[in-house]
Amino acid sequence: MDVLPRRLEPTMDPGSAAIILGCEPRQIGPCARCQGLTVRYGVRAEPVCRACRAAERA
Template structure:
């Protein structure tokens, strides 16, 4: 495994996504770039998901797939 965060598919159950993201299910929402799931609401909200942020920091990495 390369250590890069992976996109959480939007069909993933929100409770499962919340466990992966370390938040409550009510804080889970869609990434504005790839439409994957991310912490969209609450005190640690992010507009883009960890996978898109990592791809942004490493220009040689393709963006997460849809």
């Protein structure tokens, strides 16, 4: 059984989300699909969060 990445709630502290996602807090922003947090800005920008991408593949 594969474990899907969890959605980072928009109410989560950006500093905590940055630690989980491996980026700086200023790079955190909303997912284009679910509004959860993702690396939205910068070189490694991902407008769609890991959870939405994994759900799409599943």
